[in-house]
Amino acid sequence: MTTVDLGPVRTARQVPYFLPALIAVVVMAVVTVTRSSEFIDGGWKLVLVYASPLVLLAMAQTPVVLSGGGGLDLSVGPGAGLVSVVLAAGLIANDISVAWIVILAALAVGAAIGALNGTLVAIVRIPPIIATLATYLVFAGIATQVLSSPTGYLPAWMSWFTDVDGVVPNILWVILGVGGAWWLLSRTAYWRNLRMVGSNDRAAYTAGVPVTAVRFTAYVLTGAMVGISGLVLTAVLGGADAKVGPTYTLLAIAAVALGGISLAGGRGGLLGAACGAALLFLIQNYLTLTEASSFVLQAAYGVVLVVAIVINGAWDRKRKSS
Known part of the structure; x- marks a missing residue:
């Protein structure tokens, strides 16, 4: 009987989708250290704080x-x-700054x-x-109408998000918390259904x-994470x-492509999106x-986005044909 060696094909299928992005993050971190x-020595903590809105928005794009x-x-x-504008100009500016109210408002606006x-x-x-x-145009227009110029007043408790005095910056716990909630969701029937719909909605139907x-539900999940991102963005900016x-x-779309998440749907997760955002x-x-x-920075973003989409598409085709 003739046998066929499927070693390389199986290897290609078994490579974790996020692994290339994770390796690239490590390499880029080493390059940064050389510079x-x-x-x-601790600068990575501040980098993570300032990167956190992008990381969370890339994660939000994933569902x-x-x-x-x-x-x-x-x-x-x-x-x-x-x-961010609703929180800073609508609640906090009117002395409605209790932590649980602000957090719930962020989640509610995001979910809406x-x-x-x-x-x-x-x-x-x-x-x-x-x-x-x-x-996009509606939200941007409303935000500009509500807040025509930046505001910078925040309650003291929001400084927790940007605190880097601990072993790890506090913002990392927020990112891990979102990731943990996603991990729990991945243990439910909804996760299986989401992947089925993303892979082939007709077959799923x-x-x-x-x-x-x-x-x-995927869009509502994205919205809820956008709410968390808006809360963190407010803290990082020190206002709105x-x-x-x-x-x-x-940048969030580029991060998703860089993170190995299939733009055709059905494959990927928050870890890849977070790695892609960190790399950017x-x-x-x-x-x-x-x-x-x-100019060089914007050009670099454009090149990275094109390369990421091309590689992402090529990898998808290879996996489907194997």
Whole structure:
């Protein structure tokens, strides 16, 4: 009997989707250390704090991308900016600054943002890129209308998010908390259904999976994480600025592609998104250390995004053909 060696194919299938991004993060961290020894002496803590909004927004992008159907949320940046504006200009500025109220408000506004996007995409059936581009403009416009100029007053408890005096920065616990909640979700039937819908929604529908509900829930999950991102963004900025949020949108998408998450849906997770975001921020940090111009930085982002999408697509095709 003739046997076929499937070793390389099996190896390709078994490589964790996030591994290339994780290796790249380690390599980039080593390169950064060679440029600045302060990075290893504690500078990495500040880098993580400033990178945290991007890391969380990349993680937030993940559920909708996994849901397939061209799932992509262009509104995550303006959504986080709107949450930040609501907290800083709507609650905190009016002396409503109790921790649990502010946190619940962030989650509620974020979930409402996700529910709106989910309704447009999953129920009304508007293509995700069109629906979320529309809400991108709406959220950015509302945020600018509510807060025309930056504000900088925050309650004392919010400084906890940016505290780096411990062994690890406090913001790491927030990121791990989101990751832990996602890990628990991955042990439920919803995770299996999400991957099925993302991989092949027609087959999932035939198998009895409620495709519309699964996709709608993915957008709500994304919205809830956008709410957390907006809360953290407020703490990192030391206030709110309506113009900052939108700048994170394309970077969050690039981070997802860099993290090995299939843009076609059905494969990936938050770890890959976090690694992709960390890699992007480390590249930015290194270019800043080398005193590169803002033009070079933007060009680098563009090149990284194109390379990430090309590699992501090629890897998907290889896995499907094997």
